Amino acid sequence: MFIRTFCCSLFLTIGTAAADPLPSWNDTDAKTRIIAFVDSVTDAGASTYVTPADRIAVFDNDGTLWGEQPVYFQFIFAMDRLADMAAENPAILTSDVLKAAAAGDLKTVAAAGEEGLLEVVTVTHSGLSVDAFEAEVSAWLETARHPTSGRAYDDMVYQPMLELLSYLRDKDFDTYIVSGGGVHFMRAFAEDVYGIPPEQVIGSAGKTSYQVVDGVPTVLKDPGIAFIDDKEGKPVAIDSKIGKRPIFVGGNSDGDFAMLEWATAGDGPRFGMIIHHTDAEREVAYDRESHIGKLVRGLDEGPGRGWLIVDMADDWSRIWP
Amino acid sequence: MFIRTFCCSLFLTIGTAAADPLPSWNDTDAKTRIIAFVDSVTDAGASTYVTPADRIAVFDNDGTLWGEQPVYFQFIFAMDRLADMAAENPAILTSDVLKAAAAGDLKTVAAAGEEGLLEVVTVTHSGLSVDAFEAEVSAWLETARHPTSGRAYDDMVYQPMLELLSYLRDKDFDTYIVSGGGVHFMRAFAEDVYGIPPEQVIGSAGKTSYQVVDGVPTVLKDPGIAFIDDKEGKPVAIDSKIGKRPIFVGGNSDGDFAMLEWATAGDGPRFGMIIHHTDAEREVAYDRESHIGKLVRGLDEGPGRGWLIVDMADDWSRIWP
Numbered sequence: 001m002f003i004r005t006f007c008c009s010l011f012l013t014i015g016t017a018a019a020d021p022l023p024s025w026n027d028t029d030a031k032t033r034i035i036a037f038v039d040s041v042t043d044a045g046a047s048t049y050v051t052p053a054d055r056i057a058v059f060d061n062d063g064t065l066w067g068e069q070p071v072y073f074q075f076i077f078a079m080d081r082l083a084d085m086a087a088e089n090p091a092i093l094t095s096d097v098l099k100a101a102a103a104g105d106l107k108t109v110a111a112a113g114e115e116g117l118l119e120v121v122t123v124t125h126s127g128l129s130v131d132a133f134e135a136e137v138s139a140w141l142e143t144a145r146h147p148t149s150g151r152a153y154d155d156m157v158y159q160p161m162l163e164l165l166s167y168l169r170d171k172d173f174d175t176y177i178v179s180g181g182g183v184h185f186m187r188a189f190a191e192d193v194y195g196i197p198p199e200q201v202i203g204s205a206g207k208t209s210y211q212v213v214d215g216v217p218t219v220l221k222d223p224g225i226a227f228i229d230d231k232e233g234k235p236v237a238i239d240s241k242i243g244k245r246p247i248f249v250g251g252n253s254d255g256d257f258a259m260l261e262w263a264t265a266g267d268g269p270r271f272g273m274i275i276h277h278t279d280a281e282r283e284v285a286y287d288r289e290s291h292i293g294k295l296v297r298g299l300d301e302g303p304g305r306g307w308l309i310v311d312m313a314d315d316w317s318r319i320w321p
Numbered sequence: 322m323f324i325r326t327f328c329c330s331l332f333l334t335i336g337t338a339a340a341d342p343l344p345s346w347n348d349t350d351a352k353t354r355i356i357a358f359v360d361s362v363t364d365a366g367a368s369t370y371v372t373p374a375d376r377i378a379v380f381d382n383d384g385t386l387w388g389e390q391p392v393y394f395q396f397i398f399a400m401d402r403l404a405d406m407a408a409e410n411p412a413i414l415t416s417d418v419l420k421a422a423a424a425g426d427l428k429t430v431a432a433a434g435e436e437g438l439l440e441v442v443t444v445t446h447s448g449l450s451v452d453a454f455e456a457e458v459s460a461w462l463e464t465a466r467h468p469t470s471g472r473a474y475d476d477m478v479y480q481p482m483l484e485l486l487s488y489l490r491d492k493d494f495d496t497y498i499v500s501g502g503g504v505h506f507m508r509a510f511a512e513d514v515y516g517i518p519p520e521q522v523i524g525s526a527g528k529t530s531y532q533v534v535d536g537v538p539t540v541l542k543d544p545g546i547a548f549i550d551d552k553e554g555k556p557v558a559i560d561s562k563i564g565k566r567p568i569f570v571g572g573n574s575d576g577d578f579a580m581l582e583w584a585t586a587g588d589g590p591r592f593g594m595i596i597h598h599t600d601a602e603r604e605v606a607y608d609r610e611s612h613i614g615k616l617v618r619g620l621d622e623g624p625g626r627g628w629l630i631v632d633m634a635d636d637w638s639r640i641w642p
Contacts, residue, residue: 201564208561209553210553232532239451239529242519243520244520
């Protein structure tokens with residue numbers, strides 16, 4: 001085993017020693033701190049060394065790995081899907097909220113609050129198998145385009161974060177998503193886009209059930225919410241599904257505060273990171289007053305807790321792939 | 322990458338080619354079928370080849386990986402813990418069921434049905450942090466002994482199954498537990514005993530919450546059930562937490578039927594396996610009439626579905642480590 005490990009390490013070292021692991025990060029303090037942390041936990045001779053099995057890194061998705069403005073992309077999917085469903089069968093639009101959503105009238109849907117949102121999600125995210133739902137998401141990603149950038153949604157991922165994910169995995173970290181987004185929605189693209197396999201995608205979830213449908217064993221998406229993976233739900237989900245306290249954690253809003261707080265309070269070296277959307281020119285600038293991705297406590301308390309606040313405008317040389 | 326992979330494969334091959342991977346399995350049809358299946362999905366040139374990422378194997382725990390008679394070991398833990406708690410503070414025994422459980426009177430507890438069981442579990446499995454709970458389980462395993470065998474409970478694991486788990490992992494399978502047992506209870510020993518890390522332990526779960534307790538960020542075990550990982554709940558949990566349909570699945574009771582049915586209905590090669598407790602001499606013989614681990618449908622329909630029924634008495638040369 002020693003010879004095998006040594007041999008693998010040798011090839012790895014030769015293959016990557018020269019390259020900058022984070023080429024889309026400027027040479028600012030952010031990049032220095034990330035690399036210093038990773039070095040500290042992977043140096044087998046250091047007191048800060050962390051065994052590969054405990055190198056757990058978790059990341060929020062919306063606003064951390066991909067965009068979230070002007071509204072969560074999953075909700076745009078829901079409205080698009082509702083419009084498609086209504087074109088087939090207009091009778092499904094049984095309320096003003098559903099009619100507004102199918103017409104793309106975000107304002108009316110937003111005015112209906114959480115209940116309105118849930119109604120749209122229920123109609124578009126239940127009554128089909130998990131497999132069929134994921135196929136719907138994949139098909140949507142092929143054709144849907146973001147209203148302002150014109151890009152495919154799965155092309156609106158942050159290049160510096162893709163590099164960070166790869167860098168961590170090269171250093172034997174397991175990289176997880178821990179997001180308020182739906183688990184089945186995210187699994188439709190997480191492996192292709194982020195290199196994160198289904199078993200490392202943790203998210204909010206609707207209820208599901210197992211049934212044999214016309215002789216075919218099937219997991220079905222049902223109406224109703226099983227779990228909201230946001231705020232205090234994030235440490236709960238990480239404990240439930242991973243069972244280890246991450247040593248590296250990245251988010252962008254106060255919905256990630258509890259996860260950052262819990263992870264960075266563990267023993268040994270810990271790295272907390274908040275993506276601050278400061279770049280109105282290349283992306284969108286928002287924080288304290290935003291209706292999505294609101295960030296107040298993280299900005300106020302994060303630096304004092306030792307968390308890195310990433311300034312997108314200053315720290316990233318490039319935003320998109 | 323190719324050179325590295327090739328080099329690793331070379332060392333692996335040299336290291337393991339000669340050894341029997343399942344020495345505690347007799348040379349019966351069961352062993353032949355298991356090895357033939359594993360060969361078929363790992364032969365890169367075969368049409369039955371399965372990529373390592375999809376080599377997901379799931380196993381029930383109670384009665385499949387370790388014993389479950391005369392009663393689920395976790396319930397013995399609950400009764401022992403209740404007795405310890407009552408020795409400190411007798412006032413916690415607020416009902417007849419709790420008094421009976423603390424006195425080790427299984428008959429009275431059993432007569433109180435599911436409600437009685439839940440009462441005992443609630444008192445003994447909530448009101449403390451996940452970390453503290455897992456420490457309690459570890460401490461219990463150190464000293465508690467099985468009523469008939471006199472063995473430590475974590476020494477009542479099936480040696481042939483330990484070998485099967487190792488064999489599958491050597492062949493790049495991910496091995497998961499998917500059990501009706503509690504996830505935090507099982508994590509206290511799954512890595513040491515089975516080599517299965519926390520993130521690959523799926524089980525039933527009590528409610529948990531995230532709170533900052535006296536300044537310490539903590540995940541707490543609360544009263545109430547969050548999820549029962551049994552029967553139709555097993556495919557639901559596998560979909561929720563792994564997001565892939567396993568290709569190898571092992572169980573021992575009708576609580577595993579849905580999981581076996583769903584997994585083996587997937588495309589491509591699939592292996593379903595039921596451990597049949599036939600060995601009254603070395604373990605316990607039970608199936609159709611048992612109050613625990615009842616097995617009827619699996620025996621009736623399993624062979625017709627191509628599932629392997631493992632006959633413990635005939636197929637295993639050795640039961641315990």
